[in-house]
Amino acid sequence: DAGITQSPRHKVTETGTPVTLRCHQTENHRYMYWYRQDPGHGLRLIHYSYGVKDTDKGEVSDGYSVSRSKTEDFLLTLESATSSQTSVYFCAISESPSGGAYEQYFGPGTRLTVT
Amino acid sequence: GENVGLHLPTLSVQEGDNSIINCAYSNSASDYFIWYKQESGKGPQFIIDIRSNMDKRQGQRVTVLLNKTVKHLSLQIAATQPGDSAVYFCAEISGGYNKLIFGAGTRLAVHP
Numbered sequence A: 001d002a003g004i005t006q007s008p009r010h011k012v013t014e015t016g017t018p019v020t021l022r023c024h025q026t027e028n029h030r031y032m033y034w035y036r037q038d039p040g041h042g043l044r045l046i047h048y049s050y051g052v053k054d055t056d057k058g059e060v061s062d063g064y065s066v067s068r069s070k071t072e073d074f075l076l077t078l079e080s081a082t083s084s085q086t087s088v089y090f091c092a093i094s095e096s097p098s099g100g101a102y103e104q105y106f107g108p109g110t111r112l113t114v115t
Numbered sequence B: 001g002e003n004v005g006l007h008l009p010t011l012s013v014q015e016g017d018n019s020i021i022n023c024a025y026s027n028s029a030s031d032y033f034i035w036y037k038q039e040s041g042k043g044p045q046f047i048i049d050i051r052s053n054m055d056k057r058q059g060q061r062v063t064v065l066l067n068k069t070v071k072h073l074s075l076q077i078a079a080t081q082p083g084d085s086a087v088y089f090c091a092e093i094s095g096g097y098n099k100l101i102f103g104a105g106t107r108l109a110v111h112p
Helices: none
Strands: A004-007 A010-013 A019-025 A031-038 A042-051 A054-057 A064-070 A073-078 A087-094 A110-114 B010-014 B019-024 B032-038 B045-051 B056-058 B062-067 B072-077 B086-093 B100-102 B106-111
Touching: A004 A087, A010 A019, A019 A031, A019 A087, A019 A110, A031 A064, A031 A073, A042 A064, A042 A073, A042 B100, A054 A064, A073 A087, B010 B019, B019 B106, B032 B062, B032 B072, B045 B056, B045 B062, B045 B072, B072 B086
Parallel strands: A010 A110, B010 B106
Antiparallel strands: A004 A019, A019 A073, A031 A042, A031 A087, A042 A054, A064 A073, A087 A110, B019 B072, B032 B045, B032 B086, B056 B062, B062 B072, B086 B100, B086 B106
16 A cells, blocks of 8 residues: 555544544655545545645545644544544545656545444 | 445456446546556555546556547456456546546456
8 A cells, every 4th residue: 555554444433522533654755635435426535735734625625624744644633523424534645746646545544433 | 445336337247358447537627547446445556547648558458548529538457357356446637736536436346
């Protein structure tokens, strides 16, 4: 998985509790992304980061926040988890386009269940 | 993940046959496209990419065709093997920062 780890790999939590998912990379790639994957929707972008402390919203950002204090770590936080946030969450990394590479490499995923 | 395959279109092929997986993309201004393979319980894995200034690109046993006129991509897998069984996604670059828009996916089932 291209030097990308996600933790935890599985989590069950209750509605209303805060949850933080971690993505860690060893590739020193500048861009990092969080996606969620649900049946019938493919992968949808939640938030992304284009550098340390530089983040922006994706297509489905409501209810999520992110932080990136170091190049290697990108955190996704659900401030107050809801059942609609039950999903599989994937982190991805990418080099900057100036390097000529556009493809994203994905981590193994985190399965989150909100009861 | 295990639930990815629900409600996905499925292509069933015999081992050794060629497979063709199709994808329609949304943005006529997109200039870069990627095919990913996702096995059950794993993250998507890069297979092959193509830029909009190309019509065809070949890799090992895979070929991607791009028809910009009708905004259509296809992935051809030669001599399909059981290990090719997975869900396949096309994706297009949208906007800056290498952001990708993914298609819904197609499940490929290879039968011995």
